[in-house]
Amino acid sequence: MKIAIMGFGTVGSGAYESLKNVSDVELVRILARHGRPGYEELDEMITPNIEDIVNDGTIDLVVETIGGIEPAASYVLACLNAGKHVVTANKNLISARFDELMAAAAANGVQLRFTSAVGGGIPWLHNLLRTRRCDEIISIKGIVNGTCNYILDSMADKGVSFDECLKIAQDLGYAEADPSSDIEGTDTLRKTVISSRLAFDTTITEGDIPCYGIDTIDSCDITWMKEKDLTCKLMMTARNTMKGVTACVEPVLLRSDSLESAVKTNNNLITLTAKNLGTQSFYGQGAGSLPTGESVVHDVMDIRDGDKTYAAFGDTAVKCCKDTELHRYYIRHDRMCEHISPLIDEHEEREGIFYCISKPITTAEMHEIGHHRKERGRKLFFARLPEE
């Protein structure tokens, strides 16, 4: 099978490294403006022109690792419409254009796979889809953003401030120069859309999911949590209720003996609960050149071998719905304003900071107030408390 790679950065070059161990797959073209230092052996394959790939009838499959929505979306659609399978690591693209891209793949009788888009090297989506072959997914949850986990873990472990932890994460290459999509939860949100789509055949989109990140967390929150023997993680959660699918991205407090609490540095842990199987979790490197590249190559090999796991999910359209369940939240704010006080069950003041436990409220209520305060420049942090 002949393949091309579009975009030859961190993930593209990682995929190339894994491809060296694979037979019956031949890399013949790379879409890039120029060669990559250290990969001079590939210079002859490089083209800046997408037409060289789309119009090459010998290319069966295209790997997309450009990232972002455009031009990746146009290129992927052109390849699908030219009858080529596509494997992509691009979570932004899949989250934003799921229906359109899957429809294009189906219309052209080719496969579109994106296992590496959630969990990097962890075979999460692969095993999620496999479970669906003979079982029903009830809920999913997970730590899917390594940058946030690194920051939260370092703050708790080393007692370092948010800004310092972010700086170290950037120096280590775990966080981007602009870290907003990580720390505001948008990256986790996209992974929640993609995971929910595959778990539940739902029409859910980014706008349907309440999302609050960790950008307002402070060392004083960590101190409070440690006193209560709790650990904070940014979590995706989604479940299939009788009324539809409901999902959420928010900071969650976990007891110190939970599996999630043991997830250190930039690792991920993703969990499914199915009707017959019960609860199953997958742990590992959620990013990085070689792990993510290897996950891309598994999709390539699965297509080479005629595997149909990605065809296993149907085209029913389970609606999404509002979460009406009530949860208690930890809320930290710098004043007990009229927005906050009606929600609070108990609070404690230390040095002008209010540490509160909310009454049982909905996710939507909590997120609305969090965003309202944030928009007014008043930093508020909250995190869901464990069930009692």
Next chain:
Amino acid sequence: MKIAIMGFGTVGSGAYESLKNVSDVELVRILARHGRPGYEELDEMITPNIEDIVNDGTIDLVVETIGGIEPAASYVLACLNAGKHVVTANKNLISARFDELMAAAAANGVQLRFTSAVGGGIPWLHNLLRTRRCDEIISIKGIVNGTCNYILDSMADKGVSFDECLKIAQDLGYAEADPSSDIEGTDTLRKTVISSRLAFDTTITEGDIPCYGIDTIDSCDITWMKEKDLTCKLMMTARNTMKGVTACVEPVLLRSDSLESAVKTNNNLITLTAKNLGTQSFYGQGAGSLPTGESVVHDVMDIRDGDKTYAAFGDTAVKCCKDTELHRYYIRHDRMCEHISPLIDEHEEREGIFYCISKPITTAEMHEIGHHRKERGRKLFFARLPEE
């Protein structure tokens, strides 16, 4: 595809439940002495005669859930030799007769799969073999016996004695009436053989692997561990060294913030480390009718779909070798005899019991003394200490 099930107990009936959700697989025969209460709809399929399955040319695949070595081995060989694929959950059989059974499958051009034999419902062997398609496994480790984990977790969590915990595990159906293969480590040993075979293409057998269980653990050990903030788990470990594959089954002490320490009740956690992928773990129900049955059915569906993952491992024969690495052990014994004292770095005596930290010694040395003392009716417990 027409299939038969041999043995219709816990796993066989669990597989039947999962099969209800699967298309293109038709159950036509069940080998059993009599029907199972609650499954009267299957009574017409039941036969006590293996020939009714072996000689039925319409049956493509046979599921073996009889357990034990004989008659399961003869039946499986007869089915393979009749050109039928076999899926089995039988770890005793696969561990004891690996080479012979795999050779019979290869000679007949059929598949022999046994994903559920290690980790029950956890797709451990499936993902291990997938990783090998484009990466190299360096080491594996895991908690693979739910009974031992339940006992160790309950002793630590509830402060209950070994015997009481074992009794509760038996009442809950987690432990057999004769629990010796669980608590002496033999069940973990078999899973270590099977996992090592698939991870490393090694010739390793049960007799090559030092094995010490948890049957000599006492509440006083748990007290000592808690003081040191350590958690005890019965672990399988295996790794590919330059000289060959070395493996071991023994109690291991883990820091309280490790992923393993967070594994509660009868769950399993199994981990691989690969050259490019790094470390990846799989967590879930390692036993039980529905989870294990579902794992059996995944093997059936994979064969139905022409998946070749189980053909991905080669026929090279990596030798096994003695582990020459040195580790420190916690040792608890009722006297400081001439066998123990030369190995001890530091010790503490409390009420006639000696709590010791060993010098760095080999696994073989430690196990030899443990078994020597046990054979003489002197209860000794040991557990490997974490690296410093």
